[in-house]
Amino acid sequence: MKLMLHICCAPCSVAIVDKLINIPEIELSGFFYNPNIHPEEEYIKRREAVNKMASDYGIPVTFQNESGLEYWKNNLSREKEVRCRTCYSLRLDRIAREAKEKGFDAFSTSLLISPYQDHELIRKIAEDTANRYGLLFYYEDFRELYYKGKNLSRAKGYYMQKFCGCMYSYSESDHPKKPIYIFE
């Protein structure tokens, strides 16, 4: 099965990649499409970490660079439920389109590893998206791998972010080591 994995960041994807590359029936590729990561400085840090992870594991990853900062500012609500639903849909639709165009059988997403995301909503949107594109959605509850991913990332020196991604999640994060960014 040719499987395209949507990669949101290195810490969320490394344990999934580590698992999937050892399944002989799966031919794995990654796709980095995350216009929800703001600002550009943060985006670059996460993209570079994914680049390093891809090289460490020897998997091909396509990077689709696009900044969604203005879109988030102008169109998305501060209300978490509404904006996250849009954020999941945008990214999953793009990965499905890419998978379809490139002749993949299935897609999945590293968002399924996070205990902090709305897992069931991601699953539902991904299944609906897969049906629309005539693809398989490869589902596994990857949450059991969450701490393995964090440990692997620490060991390999991948950048570990301190907020989910968008400008609103930056202001919601109370992580003491959050970088200082100014959103105009």
Ligand code: SF4
């Ligand atoms: S909080 Fe995270 S999932 Fe929700 S809109 Fe922001 S970046 Fe996307």
